[in-house]
Amino acid sequence: TKGFTKLFPKVKDEDRGKFSALSTKEIRTYLKWLGVTTIELLPVHAFFGHQKGRERTNYWGYETLSYFALENSYLKNGETDDFKRMVKAFHENGQEVILDVVYNHTIEGNHLGPTLCYRGIDNESYYTLNKTNKRFYFDSTGCGASFNLQNPNVLTLVMDSLRYFVQEMHVDGFRFDLAATLCREKTEFKYDCAFLKTLKQDDVLRQVKLIAEPWDVGNGGYQIGAFPPGIAEWNDRFRDVVRRFWRGDDRQVGEFASRIAGSSDIFGYNNKNLWSSINFITAHDGFCLRDLVSFEEKHNEANGENNQDGNNDNWSSNAGVEGLIASKTIKNKRLRRAKNLFSTLMLSFGTPMILSGDEVLNTQFGSNNPYAQDNVISYIAWDAIESEGYEFARFARTLIKLRQSLPIYKMTHFFKGQKSDKSPYKDLAWFTEKGGEFTASDWQDMSRKMLSMLAYDGADLIYIIYNGSAKKTAWKLPPVKKAKNWEILLDTSKTFKPEKLDESEEISVPAECIIAMKITR
Structure with a gap:
């Protein structure tokens, strides 16, 4: 609530950091433009963040006092109706509201x-x-x-x-x-x-959406x-393997494939559906997206705990220089990696969750645990967004809209990797750069950093190449019966310009990129 609205332009001063700010037309219009369908708020139960005599502020709100009262600092004049008006405004905007509860x-x-x-x-x-x-x-x-x-x-x-x-x-x-x-x-x-x-x-x-953080x-x-079925779960295994894959780690392809296909090995039983996996790259605790590609070490000194707090296993990469200040070459490499991470999230099967501010490349200045930072470390600094942040916001919007336009992402059942009755295609198949399906030895190749998937829902055929290697790669498209046209939906490199897209041809796939195509028959 506070971090998103405190510095948002065109919000009245008396509304900043409060539920009433989220009700404003400007914020709702922005979220609608972006394509967001559901807003999840960090704890709103009364937690009294600023307590006399305490060294640190309880900014996140994960220390509840009352489970029926709203946090007073989020209310404009102590009026509960502020919250109700906010929820009503989001509903009128066609969006849902989910609460993080402790x-x-x-x-x-x-x-x-x-x-x-x-x-x-x-x-x-x-x-x-x-x-x-x-x-x-x-x-x-x-x-x-x-x-x-x-x-x-x-x-x-x-x-x-x-x-x-x-x-x-x-x-x-x-x-x-x-x-x-x-x-x-x-x-x-x-x-x-x-x-x-x-x-x-x-x-x-049992009629509302329920999500579990499935650990303590x-x-x-x-x-x-x-x-049980009906309760979705945060999938930290998705987060970790996607980070490692795009960092260039060895031995990631097998689990990477399982996670982007919906994690059926985790959730595909007991009548659960494909939406059970809440896929995410970043969340409130941990690096934000920009910091994930800019820092290899956490920087939580502001918390006053000698940088001992926060997770040490971040699977991050700074592209050669620690921190936000870097050369244009390094910044471009970071931008490409951020696009790959975000694109993987939006093109994976399951329920995608985005950390607010990632869409404009907001920074937390290297902090991966800003629980006590009721200041610009945690606030989205909207007026400080650089040109690449605006570019990334347009990119994020395009990806969200792309996902929403493809019926295959509305599937509820898990893939089986088999052909259904009278279908010429498997519902899911994995291909190497040589155009053949993965074999056991391909999955066991520890140095492999690339793969492609062909997904079919009975109507649409979607083909996605994930090249996590640092080299341009010669790639043969897989044989697809009756394929007439290969339409490029996404190219994170912005340099992929083949003369011809045909399964009989070999194409050149740029290093560290994702290329998504729709095949028409």
Whole structure:
């Protein structure tokens, strides 16, 4: 809410950083122009970001105090109707609103934290206590104490809060922070836990969109793919392998193929659909897109923790120089890599999620953990956007519109890699640069950095080349029966100009680029 609107042009000063800013015509028009269909907000439950006596600001809002009150600093005059008007405005714009909700822990933290509410009312009911010493807490969140959803009264509190925001505030869904903690019973993750059972049986909540962050920091906390049908999940394996592939790492092609095809090895069971995978390259925690291609080291010094906080495994590359200041050659290489990352996201099967600001190449100045930065590190500096940022925004819009125009991306079922009855094509096939289908030895080639996919939904044939190598490559198009025309939909290199596109011809594919084509018959 705040980071997107604080410095947005043509927003009144009294609206900056508040829900009322998101309601403005200027912001809604921009998001509509970009092609965004759903807006997910970081926590809006009351969290009191600026607390007296605290060294750091709780900017992100992942320390909830009240699950029914809105964060007051986001309200223009303390009026709840600001939020309702914002949701209504987005709905009128044809867009949905999803809330990031934090039911796994609260603002009270561990035994050294303040007693503000739940601890003072009934400590043993609201929190999961340490089995051997009940003065302390069981903590699978990294934030002090796990909220105890095993207790039926605590579970009722959570369900009432969710229903309130659907029925009274009219939101369209939720993303559950550290969702594995919500599913722990006797400190262990349970697929059939009371939380998931209640959620899926609720007449109100089963009608809205539900997204899980499928892990926490406790033992057995990594549970990607373990949530039931109807609950989508953040796919960090997509994020990591796509970053590594475009960084030029070895041994990435096999998993890269699985992730861009929808991750059926993770989600393709138990009646789940292709939309179960929330694909993303960047999120609020971690590098933003521009920093991902500009920094190889995190720079979190502003947090006052001696740069010890934040993830060390970023799979980033700076193209030879650390930081934002670089030569034109390096900047062009970074721009190409950013386009490849964004294009991979938009051309992959599943549900794409974009970090706001990435579309204009906003920077966080190398910070990959700006949780405490209520300042320009976290704000999108709209007036400071450079020409390449505007170019990238137009590129991002084109990619989003392209995805929305292709019926194949509306599929709900997973690929099988087989021909259906009377179909001349497999629904999904992988080809090498020599024009033949991948063999076992091709998949096992550790140094391989390129592949292409041919996808078919019964109507459209889409062919996409991913060349992650640093060299221009001679490429033979695969044999496609009755192919009449190969239409270029995307070329991230902007240099691919073949004299002829025909399966009998060999084309030259530029280094580090994506080329997408639509085949007509």
